[in-house]
Amino acid sequence: MRKRIKVQDIVVGMYIDELCGSWMDHPFWKTSFKLEDRNDLTTLQQSAIREVWIDTVKGLDVAMPVEEATEVEVGQQAEQLLRQAAMPAPKPELRVSLEQEMARAIKLQNKAKQAVISMFEEARMGKALPIGEMSALVDEINESVSRNSGALLSLARLKNKDDYTYLHSVAVCALMIALGKQMGIEGDALKSLGMAGLLHDVGKMAVPDDVLNKPGRLTEQEFDMVKTHPRRGWEMLKASFGVDEVALDVCLHHHERVDGTGYPERLSGAALSLAARMGAVCDVYDAITSNRCYKAGWAPADALRKMAEWQDGHFDESVFQAFVKTVGIYPVGTLLKLKSGRLAVVTDQSKQSLLKPIVKVFFSSRSNAPIMPEFVDMSRTQDSIESVEDMAKWDFDLKKLTGVC
Ligand SMILES: [Fe+2]
Ligand SMILES: [Fe+2]
Incomplete structure (x- = not known):
């Protein structure tokens, strides 16, 4: 048991x-x-x-x-928390469809990855960081997130082990912007959050590659080395021109926890800024939904459920609730099995409830064959969600499923 x-x-x-x-x-x-x-x-x-x-x-x-809890108790608590966070659904925005944004998001993600690779290279060599270039990139990421946040956010999960660190920075940037918007933050303050996301892990360049990507258990010494990255990053950013306080703060404090058990300063409660609390949630979500050299990432819906289970002491409750609203209970790109046996991919959040997203059905698990693709609003159908499926198990191409061939 x-x-x-x-x-x-x-x-x-x-x-x-x-x-x-x-x-x-x-x-x-x-x-x-x-x-x-x-x-x-x-x-x-x-x-x-x-x-x-x-x-x-x-x-x-x-x-x-x-003090102990059973699976049923923990599951019920997490479910309740997610349902609370899901209601009411966020107001729908005027924006383009996922298909329309996906092609642009793919190009932007490639461009951003290259820019982050060269920024990290400069950091590794101890050179000044190209903050102006990063600022223009944050503007473009902000525009894509505003048009349709699902495109960049679902792409961001498809990292491979080699580009993890770079695309993780791009993903946390996009998540910080999407979360900031959900919390009513706009203008320069929103841009600062995006910049903080892009720069938060720059200190990893001070950690040797073989430790950072070690496909096995870290020794205590190696783990301590990894834990130096927030402070090393803060030092690098402090030495660069044009980095604002928000980026410095998020860089130093994104591994702090509200109960004071994080690092490097073991800050807790009011000592942790809103930006640092937001950074912690976005950082963990992207890390656990990504494939690493030693571990396959969780499906987004499973990751949110796990985060809801850990929530107490780990994350700021109101920030976590806003985050659930931002990505949805079933984030865009989630593979679902419906009661009818049809497989579907989430393409949008519904205006009615985050528990009933808009999906594209495309495959019958009963006959194990493709079916005519069709968009279904789960709030307006007799069919219902049976389970979240593992995309890797089915080996479907998310880019094709969401409209880009
Ligand atoms: Fe980090
Ligand atoms: Fe990170």
């Missing part, structure tokens, strides 16, 4: 089935393992992970009554 318990209640001999946090929070390679080493227990308790799932069939159970 799976139980969620606090890290302080773990003992050697338990089977850790899942660590409740993103893989930037701990140095373990596997997240399921029998805990047999006392040093591993200390490492785990000193990490930013606060809770774990244990499997009492495969390892020891808790000896005394402790």
